[in-house]
Structures are given as C-alpha cells and as structure tokens.
Amino acid sequence: MRPADFELLSNLLKLNSGLVLTPDKAYLLESRLMPVARKHQIPTMEALADKVRSRPDDTLLRDITEAMTTNESSFFRDSKPFDQLRDVLLPRMLEARGARKQLRIWCAAASSGQEPYSISMILKEQAAKLAGWKIDIIGTDLSNPILDRAKEGLYTQFEVQRGLPITLLVKYFKQEGDKWRISDDIKKMVQYRRLNLLQPFGDLGQFDIVFCRNVLIYFDQPTKAKVLEAISKQMPNDGVLLLGGAETVLGVTDRFRPMEGQRGLYELSTAPALQKAV
Structure with a gap:
C-alpha cells in the first residue's frame, strides 16, 4: 500500500471512529478493505484511496469505517x-x-x-x-x-x-x-x-x-x-x-x-x- 494511501485511510478512520492505526497495521487495512472495494466495484486499494480523495458518497465512507471496526465479542466475556x-x-x-x-x-x-x-x-x-x-x-x-x-x-x-x-x-x-x-x-x-x-x-x-x-x-x-x-x-x-x-x-x-x-x-x-x- 502506498504510504500516502495508508495515511489517508487511517486518518479517515480516526476521524470517523476514533480508531488509531499505526503503519505496521497496513496489512489489516488491506485485508478488511478489499472486500469493501470489490463491493463498490473498485479494483485495487490504490483505486479505493483515489475514490476517497474524490469525495465519495457516504455509503462508501460508512462501509470503510464499519469494515475496520473490531467486533470481537463473547458471552460473559472475562466473567x-x-x-x-x-x-x-x-x-x-x-x-x-x-x-x-x-x-x-x-x-x-x-x-x-x-x-x-x-x-x-x-x-x-x-x-x-x-x-x-x-x-x-x-x-x-x-x-x-x-x-x-x-x-x-x-x-x-x-x-x-x-x-x-x-x-x-x-x-x-x-x-x-x-x-x-x-x-x-x-x-x-x-x-x-x-x-x-x-x-x-x-x-x-x-x-x-x-x-x-x-x-x-x-x-x-x-x-x-x-x-x-x-x-x-x-x-x-x-x-x-x-x-x-x-x-x-x-x-x-x-x-x-x-x-x-x-x-x-x-x-x-x-x-x-x-x-x-x-
């Protein structure tokens, strides 16, 4: 992932959800956001970042944020x-x-x-x-x-x-x-x-x-x-x-x-x- 793309997407996530990602988590961005890109018929992560730069619709921004939100949970977690x-x-x-x-x-x-x-x-x-x-x-x-x-x-x-x-x-x-x-x-x-x-x-x-x-x-x-x-x-x-x-x-x-x-x-x-x- 291009450093500028990581910075763009990580800043977007921090702004919309508070989630803070460090550069060593670039792999996490790619693994979770590629399905979002495919859903919106965007071929690559680079193209996804370019789409974000071009002021996309709210649906794409919401999908990006939701894909990165950690949803780990269990019943009576930690008891x-x-x-x-x-x-x-x-x-x-x-x-x-x-x-x-x-x-x-x-x-x-x-x-x-x-x-x-x-x-x-x-x-x-x-x-x-x-x-x-x-x-x-x-x-x-x-x-x-x-x-x-x-x-x-x-x-x-x-x-x-x-x-x-x-x-x-x-x-x-x-x-x-x-x-x-x-x-x-x-x-x-x-x-x-x-x-x-x-x-x-x-x-x-x-x-x-x-x-x-x-x-x-x-x-x-x-x-x-x-x-x-x-x-x-x-x-x-x-x-x-x-x-x-x-x-x-x-x-x-x-x-x-x-x-x-x-x-x-x-x-x-x-x-x-x-x-x-x-």
Whole structure:
C-alpha cells in the first residue's frame, strides 16, 4: 500500500471512529478493505484511496469505517464484570433505586449482542428481586450490519461455547440446525441503536450502569478523554462505569475515579465517599 494511501485511510478512520492505526497495521487495512472495494466495484486499494480523495458518497465512507471496526465479542466475556454486576452493582442499585424501581444499563459497544444478552440473562436470573422494576438495556454500536446480527440473536455453536454456561444455553436458547437462537424473553429486554461514540449522544438519556469495555484501547489519549467526559454526562452521581481489563481512567480523565475494592469499576469523581462499595 502506498504510504500516502495508508495515511489517508487511517486518518479517515480516526476521524470517523476514533480508531488509531499505526503503519505496521497496513496489512489489516488491506485485508478488511478489499472486500469493501470489490463491493463498490473498485479494483485495487490504490483505486479505493483515489475514490476517497474524490469525495465519495457516504455509503462508501460508512462501509470503510464499519469494515475496520473490531467486533470481537463473547458471552460473559472475562466473567468478572458480570459477577460484579450480579454481586456488587445490583444490590447497590436495588437499595438506591428501591423507591423508583427503575434501572437503565448501556452497552456502549454492543457488537453482535453477546454482552447485552449476558446482562439480560443475569437480570432474568434475578427476576424475583427485580419484580415490579422497569429495566432498560440499550446496546449501541457503530456498525449497522453487526447490530442486525445482534437483533437477530442467532449464534453459531462456536459462539455459544465461548463463556456461556451450559445451564443458560439450555434455558435461554433454542437450537436451529447447527445454530442457536436466543429466547424472545431475553431478546426483548434489549433495545439496539446505531451510535458513534465520537458524536453527541445526549439524547440517550441517563444510565445507572455503563459498560464501555474494550473500546478505549483503540483510541488515542485525547479521544479517550473526550469519550469518557461525554459518558460522565449521561450518568447520575451514583452511576457506575465498567471498563475492560486493559483500560483505566487514571491519567486520562478526572471525571471518574476507581471504585474502592472493585477492579474495573469506576464512579464519578463527584460521588460522595459513602457511595463507595466496600
């Protein structure tokens, strides 16, 4: 790939998605963007770059961005955040929201749905405690095709074997040929919306719990700070943010602080000390 083409396409991706690519990832650009080029009847990567320079239609730009968005996901990925949701956050919210009986959870990179559906299954298993509660789970992602997959709720044998306990597979999925479809009871608990974290999202409303896991690792420092500040504005003072194992707010923003005794959980810096989990 011509250096100038790599610079053009990588700058486009950073602008549209926040994704930062270094020159050693040129092979990744080529492998993911050649199918996009073929779809638009563009013969080579050089021709694709030239097309981008000539101000292409929005469809091509969207396809380029979506092709490069990482969509790796699995049910109950890394397990601990979901244990913390069940054992730390739900008890905390049951007490704090007991009078209102409303809970809103946002999955800021829902991908093909495994994370929000994992959350749904946890809440379903706690149905007795949550009787009478209004629960909103919103899953957002940059890619329309991946959101369509999430809405369908159909997964391969390989996908359901990654992190999903057999008891929950039997309970909440139905086999269809060599694939598994998640039950309507779980599916209807999640609403999906296309959303770019680099663009305003104030209309989403406030969320008590925000999952933004394994997203910030693809951003540079200023973009991380910008996204975290925007997320902080969508949370009440006792809201909680969950990040991925390789992510932190330390040295990035002063809007959040680590929750005492809970790795990977963060609360607003303005939250009273008594709100901390122990």
